[in-house]
Amino acid sequence: MSTAMLYYLAWHEDDWLDEVLDRFPEINAIVPSVKTFELLAKQRESGEVERAVLVLNAAVEQDRCKEFLRLCQEHPQLSTDPLYIVGLKPEEEEAWQEAYPHAKIIVITGFAVEFDYDAVLARMEIDLEGAH
Incomplete structure (x- = not known):
């Protein structure tokens, strides 16, 4: 039996954590x-x-987040796991996408209550089921 895990990586609790907990049983x-x-x-x-699917909230402690990502990029397995980076501001998106081209950068523009979390969580679920 294979084991799959979604890792939510953040420095504090936030809306993303609530949404992830509502969607994923473990x-x-x-x-x-x-x-x-x-x-x-x-x-x-x-x-x-x-x-594994890695979901990193990079809203705060960005230097420490980048150090964590550097370590993951150097690891043979973690470097190929699906990576979602959330919590960024729209003006930060391009720089992060250039630095981490394999990552799915999710930026909320407008009001968080209007954001389609479900569509993103469905993609995470597909990645978790089909991740290498």
């Missing part, structure tokens, strides 16, 4: 630190988690 919500990277790498290398 997630691992954790801060994106070096220690977290080591835990994720161990789980992937041991086979404890065979498929």
Whole structure:
């Protein structure tokens, strides 16, 4: 039986966490630190988690988020896992997309209550089911 895990990586609770928790029965919500990277790498290398989707909220602590992503990019398994980056402002989107071309950058423009979280969460669900 293969195991799949959605990792929600953020420095604080937010609307995205609420939406992810409502959609997915099992997630691992954790801060994106070096220690977290080591835990994720161990789980992937041991086979404890065979498929993963990473959702990183980069709204705050962006330098630490970038360090976490650098570590993931250097890891043979985590570097190929689907990556969603949320919490960015519209003016930050282009720079992050250039730095992380494989990532799906999700920017909310307008009011959060009008945003179609369901469409994004459905994509995450498809990635989790079909992730390598």
